[in-house]
Amino acid sequence: MIKLYHGSNQKIEAPMTKRLTTEQIQLMKDELTTELAGYLVDDYHYTPEEAIDVLYTSETFERLQNDATGLYYQSPGYVYSFLKNELETARVF
Numbered sequence: 001m002i003k004l005y006h007g008s009n010q011k012i013e014a015p016m017t018k019r020l021t022t023e024q025i026q027l028m029k030d031e032l033t034t035e036l037a038g039y040l041v042d043d044y045h046y047t048p049e050e051a052i053d054v055l056y057t058s059e060t061f062e063r064l065q066n067d068a069t070g071l072y073y074q075s076p077g078y079v080y081s082f083l084k085n086e087l088e089t090a091r092v093f
Contacts, residue, residue: 028072029064035076036061036083043084060086 033055040051055061060083064071071079
């Protein structure tokens with residue numbers, strides 16, 4: 001623990017933050033992939049195989065795989081909004 005002082009004699013203790021391991025990040029990406037494919041099946045009535053194919057060939061998935069974007073740390077609904085927009089407008093934001 002780090003003890004922080006904010007202009008007074010009162011101590012505020014904050015836990016140390018740790019970086020995620022490569023395995024943890026991959027697990028988060030895998031979980032998001034499963035959720036996104038499920039949304040595609042529900043919303044677009046794709047088969048699971050079609051949903052995976054659409055997802056894997058999307059720009060959104062490419063960005064999800066790039067650790068620098070931090071998309072793996074976002075909610076499935078948030079990431080899905082990008083995928084849905086990409087599919088419906090053929091544009092990526």
